[in-house]
Amino acid sequence: SSFAPQRIEIQKLRQGNNLILGFSIGGGIDQDPGQNPFSEDKTDKGIYVTRITPGGPADVAGLMMGDKIMQVNGWDMTMVTHDKARKRLTKKNEDVVRLLVTRKSLEEAVKQSMGGFPRP
Template sequence: MSFVPGQPVTAVVERIEIQKLSQGPNLVLGFCIGGGIDQDPGQNPFSDDKADKGIYVTRVSPGGPADVAGLKIGDKIMQVNGWDMTVVTHDQARKKLTKKNEHVVRLLVTRKTLEEAVKQSMSRPGPSPAPSPFEAGNKMQRRRNLKHLTKG
């Protein structure tokens, strides 16, 4: 994802703040990453540039802290709490994200298109559509919503 003057913008930048969830002694973010300067960029399904060694979001737990904050699969993580993540190993990125003394993670991410960002921002207020271990009663709430939508 690089900018070429005179060409349309193919990525947007978004700030995302994730409140870690306490699960016993652990603080959970609810997402997984892939990539890093020590990984094979040819295996990255999220970048058209097969030389891109950035850190990407590979999984987001439905209803988890990252999902609630608006993080999406395929987002490229540029910064974590102000730290540059563009030239780091996979392990360095993981350590920055999982610091035990930080209960909030502030990310700067790039997303492929403006259209994706607009869709995401328009859909934020609603609950996650998939069942989740993070949301008690999610299935029941969906049934209530479905009944409401199908009436007259």
Template sequence: MVDSNDQIYQIIELEKENQNGKLILGCSVGGGIDQDEYQNPFSKGDSGIFVSKIKRMSPADKAGLEVGDKIVEVNRKQLTKSTHEDALKMLTNNSESFIELKVMRNMVTDDPRLMMKRAAVEFKVARSSRLLE
């Protein structure tokens, strides 16, 4: 289990892409209170909604969403106690072209590929903030 000090919350805003009249985010999610939380590959025993796949160059990818992110809010509505189907309805609502996601992200992982990617992103952010001083 990851210590809460190793987690951050981030607000991600994105505009859905119109594909043949359907608005898409370009990602897949797994989880929900109706799923077996011990099958969750990102956080065993957690029945939250997690990003499981991201299509390259999709709105989700461009906005910075990452595989393993836990989506805790959609447009300021709690998602932590949702079924998988309810979460999908909130995420794929075709009447909303803009969406705001509050995600929880673990900053420590056993997967070195993810750790290297996240470390690179953190370094870029730190470097750009120094330029502003």
């Protein structure tokens, strides 16, 4: 399957004292990778986008559910704990988060949602 790296820049939304990204993550080296519905390789302990707030900053920036986060502002995210990943994303003094993500090509995603049947 082909994975196309995408660069995504999210402008955090300020709500009171909080900076909102508008997405949730799953995964991490301290989590059970077998529980990850988005990874093909069930030993993959990477950080994945599990939920996106419709109309939120991540949604507007083009982040998608199932994207695997490879880097946050240049930090490697392929071998981090869940907590460390969360902390890197929610740094107080950063208004902008630059992500490098890989996503299954559209064709792969469509094939999967159709139950993997080859096209006639």
